[in-house]
Amino acid sequence: MSARTRPRAHPDDGTTTYREALREGLREALASDDRVFLMGEDVGRYGGCFGVSLGLLEEFGPDRVRDTPLSESAFVGAGIGAALAGMRLVVEIMTVNFRLLALDQILNNAATLRHMSDGQLGVPLVIRMTTGAGRQSAAQHSHSLEGWYAHIPGLRVLAPATVDDARHVLSAALADPDPVLLFEHGSLYSAAGTLDPAVHEVDLDRAAVRREGTDVTVVAYSGCVPKALEAAEELAGTGINAEVVRQAVQRVVPGADFTGLDPDASLRDTFEMDSLDFLAFVEALAALSGRELTEDDYPALDTWNGCAARLVAEADAPAHGRSG
Amino acid sequence: MSARTRPRAHPDDGTTTYREALREGLREALASDDRVFLMGEDVGRYGGCFGVSLGLLEEFGPDRVRDTPLSESAFVGAGIGAALAGMRLVVEIMTVNFRLLALDQILNNAATLRHMSDGQLGVPLVIRMTTGAGRQSAAQHSHSLEGWYAHIPGLRVLAPATVDDARHVLSAALADPDPVLLFEHGSLYSAAGTLDPAVHEVDLDRAAVRREGTDVTVVAYSGCVPKALEAAEELAGTGINAEVVRQAVQRVVPGADFTGLDPDASLRDTFEMDSLDFLAFVEALAALSGRELTEDDYPALDTWNGCAARLVAEADAPAHGRSG
Amino acid sequence: MATAHGGTTAGTSQTKRPRRARGPATPSRTPAAAHDRDLLRQMLFIRRFEERCVELYSAAAIRGFVHLYIGEEAVAVGVHQALDEADAVVSTYREHGHALARGVPPEAVMAEMCGKTTGYSHGRGGSMHLFDAGRRFYGGNAIVGGGLPLAAGLALADRMRGESRVTCCFFGDGAFAEGEFHETANLAALWGLPVPFVCENNPYAMGTALAREHAQTDLAMRAASYGMAAWAVDGMDVHAVEKAARGAVESTRAGSGPHFLEMRTYRFRAHSTYDPDGYRPKDEVEEWKRHDPVTGLADGMRAAGFLDTDAQEALDHEVMEAIDRAVRAAEQAPEELAEDLLLHVTGRHEEAAPS
């Protein structure tokens, strides 16, 4: 399949794919630290369910690129144990859909051990998996559960969105003293891009502006970042200049830092809402003010001042909850 | 232990406990429909982890009050299979903490089968379990994951809060053609109350006013309802007349119906936010307006008009995202 | 029971004999010959049906994941000889063969593969999620091992109601490593549930060979440690499969609790349409292909005088015709409307599924 290109060296121009960038990150980690190893179903001989680890078995041997039986709970739990013992390992679960079988280990052990042991134990484990729908694989292979995991204290959730993210996220994740879940969007693996030679690391804590713009801010993560960038290009044609913000590689959770942004930040950022929440919020404002909203309202509603101007003046109308 | 009272008939005055009311609901279901049975770890000879099913084995026999091995994934999955085959059963998982082991079955089978089969298959299964912290049992026995489940399309999440809820929720849940998760708060089991003789069923879809009030609305669910009622009594002493709304027995999710409430509904209702979201929202508003908030502000901020009056006037101050 | 043919309802193999034997009892007209012809037709049907799926996948008419059963046909067809209409079947994501052998109409299967609304799941399930409630085919399941507990539950319902039905559960050697298999095996044996477990040991789980998956690779012996009857079967020989399945199903139906059949088989193709298949020695694949269940049966039939060139050609023709019809029907069928996508998420305004 064309989706499974053989591993190859970076061409000099820095062009690569998300898949290859991830592989480079893995290779670098394996080469530079003896404690690092990769473990999961078919990471070795098969080359990884989506081909990310193709060639690494040959390079690093079966001990460090370790195929496991189909036993998600046991090998994720074993990963936690190995991390407790001081290894720095990466566990791959083929897709987030199968992660459910290991959820007890992730929530009850990985996320809680440090706290319950008063800091005696730490679980510096990286768990990688594919997320997202859009490949016509039906309900059991299309979940996006990042939001769930982001709500578990003690875990860090990362969703690399670009080739630069993919290339550098692993070293940051491995340096983290806590469990890190890496969600790789299935539709991104073959996405090509050019590595920015100036970028040598990613900041896990802060959002990044991926496109400058003045009229409207689009906040996106994971597989939506390329889509947002595309949309912004289209919008540019109509005279609207959109800013695209890639959320912190970490999914936005309370405490994420937006101070790097324009001080006139959008409501969406300020309230740390994802796009669906934001729409619900805007609609609720509208219902409350008794107004019909049109698409024209959205750019204005994107900021607090816009909301106030459009809606608050009319807020004396009786408020009704949305029904049904 | 006093927590495990022997089953007894209702005294004529309708006084009962949450535990006994649940048991009555189970007994009624078992007695009135041959297809109904109860299955789970220690539901039979032990009488249920928290004593809810005490005495039912003796009454209905080991086939219909069925002890299972410690195999959460298998017996929840078997419950799904039995429901597919037309049984109407109740599976008990001791606590939500152990539910994780069965999550794959719940999400990938119970929640999706109807949709994936285009309505050919339905899973009319009720799963009961204990939820909540507050009994000094540490991190692995204190989760409250209702919110997670409420986000899974295809599932219905119920959290009975009062003896009336407990008494009648099961017949409504068993009548539902889809999987219903029943979260019973551990701290409620021994809560006593008087059954309202006028109540013969619960409305799963609509919130209910549990205490009339005019100054402030408190929305609560599950173990927080009794606390909210207590707090309202205390507030009454200080001259504040609080309305207490028990969310729909179903946790509030988009689409829940609040039309039964006062048309001057609070922001919290209107935005369908739970209390934590609401606090974050209020704080974000404050940060945005550059104001320091004190507790005095909260009653005012509870409504849209209050927010507008207190904050919007000052919204010209430069907006800063909350940092760190 | 059901057959992999072009018809629309399940029937026993007896009623499906293509031509009524009227002349003198030549070998090719005995009941044994008719039965073999039926087995051959079913296996051939699955084989050709999937070969057509590969073409359609290349043409992007089928999308998502597709897992082919080619090489393993004797298992589905042989096991189904032992099952009744009233029995239930729980399958895996590699389930086209099981569905066709169950008698799910090929039109419906093909339409579902192509994401068309005439599929039994309205095109919403695709290759991994064929369901047919009427034929008690409880579907594919895209989670390895995910169907096992369902089978136990279906069987439990039968046991509690005193029905003499069985629930046949298919799964792979890889699934045997999942905790869910072990929990379910114990539950079924503990409660004496009427489940014939059919483990399709094709000795790979994706790219991982049996010996890298299991510390102890004698799966039947391990299953026996749960206290159930368990044995290994040559899964490339449809007669051996049928015989073993009849034994297991009859004994299960009679109330002796679950049975376990380890079907030693092989998939001739890659794991899925995404798989470059680089982990199996080529000569291993070739060696197994020498035991092709389809050509194996045909050769045997020819030797016994059950099959001649004419009959073979008639069979080929019949099969191809039926598949062509299914493909044409699927091509012409509509795709799901976007506004229907939220249908059947809940059943609140519908009737619950019939039992």
Add this chain to the structure above:
Amino acid sequence: MATAHGGTTAGTSQTKRPRRARGPATPSRTPAAAHDRDLLRQMLFIRRFEERCVELYSAAAIRGFVHLYIGEEAVAVGVHQALDEADAVVSTYREHGHALARGVPPEAVMAEMCGKTTGYSHGRGGSMHLFDAGRRFYGGNAIVGGGLPLAAGLALADRMRGESRVTCCFFGDGAFAEGEFHETANLAALWGLPVPFVCENNPYAMGTALAREHAQTDLAMRAASYGMAAWAVDGMDVHAVEKAARGAVESTRAGSGPHFLEMRTYRFRAHSTYDPDGYRPKDEVEEWKRHDPVTGLADGMRAAGFLDTDAQEALDHEVMEAIDRAVRAAEQAPEELAEDLLLHVTGRHEEAAPS
């Protein structure tokens, strides 16, 4: 190795002999006698410690869930004779006995039980979550079976680094039914991991008797089906336990992969402080009490001339003193401040745990 005593650091049972034997070698001063006395002291310590816990629970000084080990002391104490300081231990929610046998100071255990900050988990873990990283005691685990995969991982790290340490993993007969046991057993056997599995078969999982939990109740035989050495041991006889543990640990350490010990034992008390214990026949309990591991060892020692009334009294006194000290210390220790409750949720501003 470690001992259930009043001291604060782990030591081998040899260095902990209370009085140096200097006189003529009378039976009570032989190494065998000293060893037995040490075993007895440890078991007695666990017994009395837990009896005190019951009192403190009634007085609401200990809260949450408490699962008592009384009756099973021979298992923890016997197994620990075979372990080194460098080895690791993974335990369950019924772990006071394991922790004390491991040498975790009773002051720290008692403080943790009482929710005081001088507990090793700052009072935040309580009865089910005793951890001692320094002694490689990787804790209680409130999820049945939840510790098993951790043990495999700890052992895997040792194997990859070429260390000759083992990771001893305790769990119950109920846990044997969980999928996680089966997945872990296969993984450990497949990779030859240095894990002595110690299954405490006390034949109940809460209120469910072994035969209602398992279709086939010979647990050692079933474990053997994973291809590991496995046998059953009289878990009420500390000498038998020690002997079996030494065999299993030495063989595991030498590289022959995991071993499985089924310890046949019994809990004399209810499952937890919530349990009215109505599911076990009274005479069954009485029968097992006749095999009390503590009085059994003491009787044997008396018969061998290893123990007289004076020695017994001295021992009782020593044990009670140490427990009194632990309780007093716990009583005086502070509770956690509310503002500390979010400490150690992440380690971002700390060092990661040392290996």
